[in-house]
Amino acid sequence: MNILITGAGRGLGLELTRIALERGHAVVACVRDRSRPSEELRELAERYPGQARIETLDIVSEADAEKLAAKLREESFGLDALVNNAGVLLGRDGGIADLSMDDVRRTFEVNLFGPLAAAKHLTPLLRESESGADIVVNISSEAGSFAGAYGGDYPYALSKTALNMFSKQLNEELKLRGIRVLAVHPGWIRTDMGGDAAPLSAADSAKGIMRLIEGETVVPEDVFFVDYAGRPMPL
Template identity: 75%
Template sequence: MNLLITGAGRGLGLELTKQAAARGHTVVACVRDTEGAVALREAAEQYPGRIRIESFDIVSETEAQRLADRLKQDAFVLDGIVNNAGILLGRDGGIASLSLDDTRRTFEVNLFGPLIVAKHLTPLLRESESGAEIVVNISSEAGSFSGAYGGDYPYALSKMALNMFSKQLNEELKPRGIRALAVHPGWIRTDMGGQAAPLSPEDSATGILNLVEGTTAVPEETFFVDYAGRPMPL
């Protein structure tokens, strides 16, 4: 498979990239700062020809179009996209102390970024009668309406909106044999999740790639699942 993964420089995105390359897939690994992505460059050396590092800020339509043009020029057709890049801001405090700047920035990255990626890169996805091609939006249990816990407005609201986008995108792409899923990766030990998290990035990435490959089956009517393919409450 030819995969595009955003936020590939560290954490879950880096682990997804390494595991995908180890499984024999070719990965377009997208990061804002290629020079600072030392671990990603080391992975590319470990798996020569399987990891193509691209500089790409997901909130820039201009950069998205340029990336799409480069891939088209190379006749590089995609089988899957993993919108992994995301941020967590303004978690502490309630509505009275909410920073709207943090909220706007969070929506810009967590929602508008995947929208931009989908707009410019899904045209490069193969059409598939088997439904093997896929877009995975890395969401969160925080985006569950039924699980609202008060506060954490920027992150929770952006992920809930991402879930709706995933459903909308799934319905649009379905005639092309392409599926879109919102995936809760679990609480994982990354810079975002912290070291107290119970799940390793390795285990989460393994589960997500099983979803991408279709090894883990998800019922057609389901669009929000966790990394193991278990349905998440809406």
């Protein structure tokens, strides 16, 4: 499979890149500036020459998404999977009276508008295989569930709720091409975002998500919001 992953320089994106390469997939690992990848990602690219490529895609730049799509199209490089992983977690502390609207705007730019732009320009490159294996994975969160709503954390929770709706809408459109779209809660994982107290490693979450991408974990057709193990999440 050819898999494009955003936010591949660290955390879950880096682990998804590592595991995909270990399983023999070709990976387009996207970071904000390909000339300045993380040391870990650079080492992966050197370890898997011809299989891993690092590309520039600042998730808040539609121009970057359009430019990358044009580059891949010129190379006749089709995609089998798009993983919208890049995200931010801002403005968690305090209630509505302390809410920073700048945090809200920035969060929506990264967590929602970024995946929208990436899907707009990159889903046309999905190869529409007869196996139905082509897939878009939007990394969401349990925070995006109405059933699990809690006070505060407005920027992140609202952006992930919107991302879930986008995932459902995109699935309804792309299923006509044999392409599946899933919103995936990765679990509470030990990353810079999740913190050291999180019970789940980024590697274990990434392994579960790769099983979804590869089709090893089967999700019923009427389900679009799942966790990393493919278990349905409450809406």
